[in-house]
Amino acid sequence: MAPQPTAPVAPAPRKAAARPKAAAAPARAAGGRRPAPAADAEPGWGRPKKPRPVRGKSRDDVGWVKAHGGSGATSMVEAFGGVDVGARWPDPARGEPRRVVLVGRTSARGLQSVSQALGALKDGNAPQGLELLGVVLVADAPGRLPLSLLRRIRVLRSVARVHRVPWIPAWRTGGRPRSVPRQLATLSKLVGGELYGEGAVS
Numbered sequence: 001m002a003p004q005p006t007a008p009v010a011p012a013p014r015k016a017a018a019r020p021k022a023a024a025a026p027a028r029a030a031g032g033r034r035p036a037p038a039a040d041a042e043p044g045w046g047r048p049k050k051p052r053p054v055r056g057k058s059r060d061d062v063g064w065v066k067a068h069g070g071s072g073a074t075s076m077v078e079a080f081g082g083v084d085v086g087a088r089w090p091d092p093a094r095g096e097p098r099r100v101v102l103v104g105r106t107s108a109r110g111l112q113s114v115s116q117a118l119g120a121l122k123d124g125n126a127p128q129g130l131e132l133l134g135v136v137l138v139a140d141a142p143g144r145l146p147l148s149l150l151r152r153i154r155v156l157r158s159v160a161r162v163h164r165v166p167w168i169p170a171w172r173t174g175g176r177p178r179s180v181p182r183q184l185a186t187l188s189k190l191v192g193g194e195l196y197g198e199g200a201v202s
Contacts, residue, residue: 062133062191063090063097067104068113072138075171076103079184080191089120091127099131101191105140106164111152118159133190134161142167163187 062082064073069087077084083097090096104114114135120126135156145153156162165184170177180195188195 061097061099063100065089065100065102065117067102067117068110071103071105071110071113072136072165072171073103075138075168076101076136078176079195080188082191089117089126089130092129093127098129099133099191101133101136102160103136103138106137106145106149106153107140108149108152110137110140111149111156114156115152118156122159132160134163136163136165136187138165139167142169163190 062080063085064076064082065085066073066087073084076082083090085097085100090098090100092098102114102117104110104117114137118135121130121132137153137156153162153164163183163186165187166181168177168181184195
């Protein structure tokens, strides 16, 4: 019996060469906008990018300088008056306060920021004509400080006049203390401000 003719086998299709994947496009934010580029690091002390001018009622108003966020400078302004300068040294040549007080917390991070700010001032990385009245260290918690933090404060006292402000529970809730600690009364004499306009000192 004659063999049956076999059907020709079609050649297997060639696989298309893999194309390189295009780089993934950056994700778009809501509204079809591309996300903003990452912000640059915060400028160092004495070298602000675009400082917002701050002026008091007079050139002799005290400028409260924040060593870091949450330092307690806002509470100082509310208690004594003056100008909240922000986290930079003001420039008297631009009409900003020349008499300044540096404010920081008594935490390890706060004391380190105070030290960095004082270092910038000492190294000349600050505007000319500033008069540093002192450093105010606001308690970051009730109770006594650990020995390691007390040692850091001792070092700060060797380069600047340091005033410690105790823990005031009313400040935590945005209120005013019913009786004013004597440390605040001493500080009011230094800055020449009227403490809350009251005379209640305990």
